[in-house]
Amino acid sequence: MTGTPSRVFVARLAGIAVFDPAGDQIGRARDVVVALRPPPRPPRVLGLVVEVPPHRLVFLPITRVTNIDAGAVIFDGRINMRRFEKRDSETLALGEMLDRTVELKEDGENAIVLDLGMEQTRTRDWLIVKVAVRRVGHSAGRAHGARLSLRRRRGETFVVDWDAVSGLGMVEEKQGAANLIAAFEQMRAPDLANVVHELSAKRRVEVAAALDDRRLADVLEELPEDDQVEILGELDVDRAADVLEEMGPDDAADLLGELPAEQREQLLALMQPEEAAPVRRLLTYADNSAGGMMTTEPVIVSPDATVAEALALIRNSDLNPALAAQVYVCRPPTATPTGRYLGTVHFQRLLREPPPTLVSAICDTELDPLRPSRSLEAVASYLATYNLVSVPIVDEGGHLLGTVTVDDVLDHLLPDDWRESVMDAPADEADEEEEALRGAAGDGERTVSRP
The missing domain is CATH 3.10.580.10 (CBS-domain)
Structure with a gap:
């Protein structure tokens, strides 16, 4: 890949433009798909998840990427518009690996994953070879008197080799989401909602917990109703009421209208009276009437x-x-x-x-x-x-x-499920090269030559 740096940190790819050889932008990078392999072999990069208009996620094989720099990804012009679906053998570098807790083999301390560095090998494969971490303290499994590095302190950030940490291949019970959110900090609410929609239910809840009330409210307004109800139901009731207060009264009323009457009344009672009053008025109107559609906060x-x-x-x-x-x-x-x-x-x-x-x-x-x-x-x-x-x-x-x-x-x-219809567009025919690349994800030996 002419002009591509030898090492690329994946969090810096979030949201950057993807161009074809003619210079036309076809979308933006949203994540990096990797295949974890048995230690000590590092994960193999399979490709990028690219969002193309309107809010459709597709898979771009890494073999078709010709250049990566600080502001753009350029590919060879061929891309399958089939909707991306993550397979069981695959992991999303941003969506699932950032914020994970790992153990530093050097001294047994815990660290939080901030970013991942990928490099291209002589065989033209891309591998995850570096991990940027922040030290957080002793591992529960390490003796209290374990040797500590004299050069590093709690809270320090640094980059280590992939094989210098353990635990990245494990599912973490209560994984944070601060660094995932930071990677998409500049993203508009509808685009972030699309990213959240594609995460697992576990990660959706973790992201919701990490977002501030205003940002979460903006994202909820753009999500399908099922996702809204799921996320709101996982929040503490006091925080759920706070988030509803940050939503537009019409959007809050629409969401509350999907909840059982008892839960709806509980949340309304916890909201500030001046915030709950317009929502209660909106709930009295039929859904497809002018009253049911209106916002109560015009200029x-x-x-x-x-x-x-x-x-x-x-x-x-x-x-x-x-x-x-x-x-x-x-x-x-x-x-x-x-x-x-x-x-x-x-x-x-x-x-x-x-x-x-x-x-x-x-x-x-x-x-x-x-x-x-x-x-x-x-x-x-x-x-x-x-x-x-x-x-x-x-x-x-x-x-x-x-x-x-x-x-x-x-x-x-629009149809009731129009957001889901846009996010979950029907699949095209399978791409032979993509299938070969992703089918070989776990063996660590077979490669697909770049066309």
Whole structure:
């Protein structure tokens, strides 16, 4: 592989772009597939897990990779779009080996795996030959008076040869996930959700435990319902309530709607009253109604707010584009349910007006809002007819209850399992070279020449 460094640490591959020979990006690397072999032989690298649009994971044999550098992986242009499925003989370097506890043979102390270094041999095979670790203390199986290295201290990080540690081939009961999460720190929530979805149930729970409440909430919102329920059920009830508070009220209501009534009420009771109240209101509406789809946290301003103040609100990076596209003008209170709804101002209109202008002077009052009982079809027709990305929902007294955004409508128009359908696309025909490479994973002798 011309230009490829002699050693590559796998955590640095997470999320880097994968290009064909013409320079077109086909996806991003998500993991490295290895085959563990009996000691002292190091694991053999079989290939990369690559995510191609839309959120489909495929296998790229290492024999087809022609170059790896700090910012890109280049392959020979041939890739099978069959959905990746990990086999029993295979291990995911990032998903399963990072954060594992190993024993340092030198002094019997425990260490946490931070990263793995792979190198290409003269036979053009790639092997895992180095392990980056952080020392954490004595192994339970080593005598308290065991000899310690004078050069290394608890908490120190360093790199050792593969055969200098033991325990990487064992399943750990309570494996952490801090370094796995660090490898994907810059990944967007939908992409991280795809990674989490592909992990084993054990690793999904461990990753959820290691994520902070806000990040976990963002990931849960993007996962299939079965994964959401599974992860939430494994959390301590107090933490589950905290995570629900971080979710959008509409997403929290959708998730709670999948739980048994007793569990749902327990979690609602543990949530802060001001966080639980909008969720309880949303749970009273039919799922495919405007009320059941709406979010209760649109951008709302009072009539005396200025254009400058409205623009400052929609600059909030936590707002998704659909919510930031329109500002709703209501009489106080400006938290839902608000005072009387007066009209809407699109952000493009805000950009065209002088900053001191009052929003009440430029809001659109001609389009009638919808009631929460309106059907999914009615909401979709409204958005399509007026070329909008969100629609206000009001009660009989004209108080704004929330808004339905176009992404909420799409969520309900698509099949119930659309997230799983995208993540689990059907398989293509088997690739002969891939089958030969992965079929030889455990023998440590046979190799497949690069085409």
